[in-house]
Amino acid sequence: MLSIKGLEVRYGAIQALKGVDVELGKGEIVAVIGSNGAGKTTMLQSVLGLVRPSAGVIELDGKSITHLSANKTSNLGVSLVPEGREVFGTLSVVENLRMGLKRKIGYYSKQQFEKELDLVFERFPRLHERRHQLAFTLSGGEQQMLVLSRAMISKPKLLLLDEPSLGLAPIIVNEIFATIGELAKDGTAILLVEQMAHKALSIAKRGYVVDNGSIALHGSSSALLNDDRMIKAYLGAH
Structure with a gap:
């Protein structure tokens, strides 16, 4: 459904993303985890077309959307739920x-x-x-x-979610995440950016850890949940 290869994004002299590779299949939830400022939101904005990559290729269903505007990408079936509940x-x-x-x-x-x-x-x-x-x-x-x-x-084919749990009570977070799981079962591909790493990996099939603009770790959710580096950096409390 979605293929990101060698994605680089620059804001002037600052390189926000450095050769990022991500893949996402139909009906699959993939979690993107990382600290604030790691480049997670920039990745989502690049997919939608709000940010123009300086290098790399973004494909939807095998066709490049790398340089399309957000309006055209949206018409192809990509929706973004931004951070901050707009x-x-x-x-x-x-x-x-x-x-x-x-x-x-x-x-x-x-x-x-x-x-x-x-x-x-x-x-x-x-x-x-x-x-x-x-x-x-x-x-x-x-x-x-x-x-x-x-x-x-x-009815998007690809849903980009940016920090859906931010500022919400635990009972509401559980309700939102249950709905995300249902949407994937209906065939929607979901790229989930989330700081609650354990919660995100509990519903995702796979995960990517972004650190300083690069993919530091990736693998199945079960493997990441048992990775010492993940536990030390993101899973100490959940």
Whole structure:
């Protein structure tokens, strides 16, 4: 589904990514772990087209998307849930969700939209309760449910998740991660950037550790969970 080969990104004199290689298959969850400033978010932004690589190739379904704009990449089925829960604060829950569907198909019937809403509200009943509330009035957990649903309503083939657990209570984190697992079972490929390493690897098939812009470790989740270097750096407490 996704192949990243030799990816390099520079911000002026600073090299944020240095020859990064990552692969992701259909219906697979792959975790990307690393400290703040390691280059994880830059990787996601490069895939979507928000950042232009200085070297390397990014392929989606075997076709290069390396130099496509975010708009064109999105139209090919790539969605990003950014860090920080960026909702349209002065729009209602339903209006936020409508924005996600409109981006996908432009025009849609009322019946199409109602069908998609039913699926969202089945997954997150709390959003149904809040459906007419303005998004800025929602709790952090509810906003995360909303941005995840807004991304998924367009039926992406590749979902990029940037720190979905950030600032959330443990019970909400469990709910979000359970939903991520369900999405993968439905065939969505998910590239998951997450600082809660143990939580991410518990649902991912494989993982990559990014350190100072390079891939320091990679392998199956089970292998990484038992790697002394991982345990020392990221898994001391979970």
